[in-house]
Amino acid sequence: MxxxxxxxxxxxxxxxxxxxxxxxxxxxxxxxxxxxxxPLAVPFELSQNTLNRYPECQPKQVIERYAAYAGLQPDQVLVSRGADEGIELLIRAFCEPGKDAVLFCPPTYGMYSVSAETIGVEYRTVDAQEEWQLNLPAIAERLDGVKLVYVCSPNNPTGNLIKPEDIRQLLEMTRGKALVVADEAYIEFCPAATLTGWLQEYPHLVILRTLSKAFALAGLRCGFTLANAEVIALLMKVIAPYPLSTPVADIAAQALSEQGxxxxxxxxxxxxxxxxxxxxxxxxxxxxxxxxxxxxxxxxxxxxxxxxxxxxxxxxxxxxxxxxxxxxxxxxxxxxxxxxxxxxxxxxxxxxxxxxxxxxxxx
CATH class of the missing domain: 3.90.1150.10 (Aspartate Aminotransferase, domain 1)
Structure with a gap:
């Protein structure tokens, strides 16, 4: 059987x-x-007792607080079950299985390939150069048919930042062709390196964030996709009806308060x-x-x-x-x-x- x-x-x-x-x-x-x-637990406790009701698809307080924290507008923020769901939502919304591809640069986070394979989308790799920086000429040669380029910065597992001038070159070469997805799961440890200030200049830039690392809430499974409103609206078409449970939204809102x-x-x-x-x-x-x-x-x-x-x-x-x-x-x-x-x-x-x-x- x-x-x-x-x-x-x-x-x-x-x-x-x-x-x-x-x-x-x-x-x-x-x-x-x-x-x-x-390594240590954080002092948040559940404050809501409405488990008999379905939660909001995009909890208003969580969205507004994260937008304020990131210096963006609420319509530029989508919350999901970890940044991992954001990785997958982008593929589901922008890649046609059997036709389109995603690209990333090993050594890097393993879920880019797993999400692409699960959905049946081709993934291409261009190995990083010395000091794990982008090989831009090699990327340019492999962009035909690519809809998403994932760039992890700071990069997991190497810990280095990708040079901002290289990311800018990548954004220029992909303009009108593909989205560049900057995975900023670890950005709180080097906040000056964030690309959120680039969103207005580059409508095809997407940024992934999480509460798992610096916010010490890995067990919560709460992540964010930051992008221009047009991108967020497309992701909202393919996201699950209730991606965040009520307890997750409750704790996330506390973590994003001024005290949190x-x-x-x-x-x-x-x-x-x-x-x-x-x-x-x-x-x-x-x-x-x-x-x-x-x-x-x-x-x-x-x-x-x-x-x-x-x-x-x-x-x-x-x-x-x-x-x-x-x-x-x-x-x-x-x-x-x-x-x-x-x-x-x-x-x-x-x-x-x-x-x-x-x-x-x-x-």
Whole structure:
């Protein structure tokens, strides 16, 4: 029976490799540094008791508060079940399966390909250049038939910003042809780099945001798509009738209040201080070959014998994110910035591991 059921599924779904989220990978740790979450809970509680009624499709208070926070008008904001739903809504609204394509530049976030494959839309990749910047000439050669170009900045998992002048060139070459989707999931850690101020100049620019990272609400699953009103109106045609549950809208509105934003900014200050100490400490570990610059709440590092490092820490309950399968990231592990105690425990574990010269001597 199971084989016949599988044959009923779409061919692209049968072939699909699902996105391996941090929770899907499992683990029995007590130091979770693999999902880029804020390490502590936030002090919000449910205030509404209207679960017998359907929620608003686009909760007015959430939309208005996020628009004010982002410096935009309410008709430029759409709220969804995480930024992941925004990724998918754009493909559903703008890409014809079997005809159009999306493009992105690995190493980068894995859901761009999964969403495209799920819907049956071709995805094209142009590997990033040195320091993970855009290869604009190669992108230009592959734009025929592309409707969406996803650019993650700061980029996950590398942590770097994409040069604004390169994004501007990309916007110019795609004008009238495709949308450029800037994924700003981590922008609160480098707010000056946001592209929201470019929306008026570029009607085909779209920006993705989330409450999962700096707002410390990964479990809420609440994200935002920022764009010109014409784009938002098209996305509203394909979004689910009730994308946000009443409890999600309730907490999101609190997080976007004046007090909630102040709490977020304090979290960011703490994370940035912990990040700088973590980077400095990582550079003192023999098993670390290179630590990359980060504009986010995580750090990418290249290790000697990274698989052994990953397993050793896993066995000690310290869960990191293995990036070895990503293009150009051989030997790399991504480490979320946790509490000071969690970072210190990670460094203590790493300092017991041999470095490159020690590994060669033991071979």
């Amino acid at each position: 199971s084989s016949s059921i599988e044959e009923l599924a779409r061919a692209n779904v049968r072939k699909l490799t699902p996105y391996q989220s941090a929770r899907r990978l499992g683990g029995n740790g007590d130091v979770w540094l693999n999902a880029n979450e804020y 934003v102040a709490i977020m900014k304090q979290h960011v200050k703490e994370v940035l201080a912990n990040r700088e100490k973590l980077i400095a400490d990582l550079r003192e570990c023999d098993c670390v070959e290179k630590v990359f610059t980060s504009e986010t709440n995580y750090v990418l590092a290249r290790f000697t014998a990274s698989s052994a490092v990953f397993k050793t820490l896993w066995d000690q309950g310290i869960i990191l994110r293995d990036q070895n399968k990503q293009p150009g990231l051989s030997g790399c592990l991504r480490i979320t910035v946790g509490t000071r105690e969690e970072c210190d425990r990670t460094i203590e574990a790493l300092k017991t591991l041999p470095g490159a010269s020690d590994s060669r001597e033991q071979a």
